[in-house]
Amino acid sequence: MNKPHVLNELVESKDKGEQKPVTPRAAEQDKSATPSANRLPRQLDDSHMPKDFSISWDSYKRGGTDHFLSQKPAHLKGHSMKGFEDEYVNIIDYIIRITHRIWEEGDIGYIYDTYSHDCNVWDDVGLHVGRDRVVAGTARTLNAYPDLRILGDEVIWAGDENVGFHSSHRSYIMGTNTGFSEFGPATNKPVRFMCIANCVMLENEIFYEHVMHNTASLIQQLGFNVFDVARETMEKHGADKLPRDFISSEPFRVPGQGKPAMLALEKGAKLDIRQFIKAFYQNVWNRRMLRSLTDFCSENILYQGPTERTYQGLGNYKSWILSLLSMFPDLTFSVDDIYWMGNDASGFLVSARWSAQGTHLGNGVYGKPTGKEIKLVGISQFRIQDGLIQQEWSIFNEFGVITQLVS
Missing domain, CATH: 3.10.450.50 (Nuclear Transport Factor 2; Chain: A,)
Structure with a gap:
């Protein structure tokens, strides 16, 4: 099984004398x-x-x-x-x-x-x-x-x-x-x-x-x-030209002292793509039921993501999820838009646009915890065959996340 591969790891500059770019527009x-x-x-x-x-x-x-x-x-x-x-x-x-x-x-x-x-x-x-x-x-x-x-x-x-x-x-x-x-x-x-x-x-x-x-x-x-x-x-x-109505908030993942909802995943002769994708984000990401990954993903899943991340295999894909959850323990996803093409025999191609919110409380590729609330927005594409995700391509505002953390 291939190990997770990240080109040009996101690390902070230690050499203060190195050339700095002009501030982007x-x-x-x-x-x-x-x-x-x-x-x-x-x-x-x-x-x-x-x-x-x-x-x-x-x-x-x-x-x-x-x-x-x-x-x-x-x-x-x-x-x-x-x-x-x-x-x-x-x-x-x-x-x-x-x-x-x-x-x-x-x-x-x-x-x-x-x-x-x-x-x-x-x-x-x-x-x-x-x-x-x-x-x-x-x-x-x-x-x-x-x-x-x-x-x-x-x-x-x-x-x-x-x-x-x-x-x-x-x-x-x-x-x-x-x-x-x-x-x-x-x-x-x-x-x-x-x-x-x-x-x-x-x-x-x-x-x-x-x-x-x-x-x-x-x-x-x-x-x-x-x-x-x-x-x-x-x-x-500046971090934000508009005044904030609040400094931070708890993402709505857990109602009060309750537990996150689990969405039923019904697999029959026909795959309900809308239900499948929403259950994937809710059960895996929001409920943290990582064992359920086998209900959604092929064991040979191929993931291509931001900053040239390429992960092969369910174990590496799971590690990628854990790395985000460890940095942002209250991370919560919502699916904002979804559409697809295909059928059960030929497979499906799916586009899902999503947003997420979380608090930077753990160590990871973005550095030491800052305690700052961040917002992610992203687009993912999935290739689904035989009722499982075979490939995923995802891009989110990673540079935007970093600007929120250093502000």
Whole structure:
């Protein structure tokens, strides 16, 4: 069995004389912004989930990139997309080709055609409102990494032209830092990191997006210490520009002096994906019933997570869970959004967006306990086969967690 493998362990800098990066501009999020109520996405029900993989990333990429990136794909199954450009055959085609056109071909202005003027974009820093911010951020990133490439790895989708299409696009971003970035002057270092972007679209426009970048890994690959960057960020921008109504609180995991609830896991001829994922987070993470991992996960589960963490096998996956629970003993998860595609015979691909809250009371990769309350937000994708999770890809705001701890 492979041992847990972490590239570039997150450790604090001991050499105070080493080069420090310029404070990142990532804290420029619009803290006064609030989502527009009439632009919130509608919740999907089970009828909105694709029942097979006839429209999927696997079917899309067949035949090589010449068949889809440079032209309208002729080999794809389509579906009705009211209000979208005729150029796009299905929602995966839309996501892949607008990403390629904007980021790799450099048509930054195409954002004006594919994002709504009042779009809400959440990232690992906070909420950004309006497509002008998307345009500006894209220009800054392409200036920093002119040879940037986005390699698609998966697209999970659901919904339709009436309730909105939902997509979860997992990709690997590659480039060389030859221009000024949010972290300072060019380092001439190559970078490669995972990203998961969950978008909601209607009539050719993305109006709601949650995107998670492996920011801590990016900082390390540029040659900087993550804790130093986090401290500089907090020294310049402060821990929070808005006053807190309370200093800390107890996450609602245990009602009073009671015990956390256990959710029933019913496994029959058909797997209830919504119930399965919610039970996984509640029973394993919130109830701490780690023996129940065998009810949810394959013994050979493969996990890929933030800062290049790659764990193979249930024992290593369990150790990863314990490492978080030991650092944040009151950690509590909630599932904020979930959709999937597939069936029991072919398996399922699932996107789950979640949030968590806990208090830093234990030793671990984030240093000595600070007693500070932290908030995590993340996106996970799962491949489920034969009623068990075979693979998981997860990104959460790890750099955001560190900034909360050093503030």
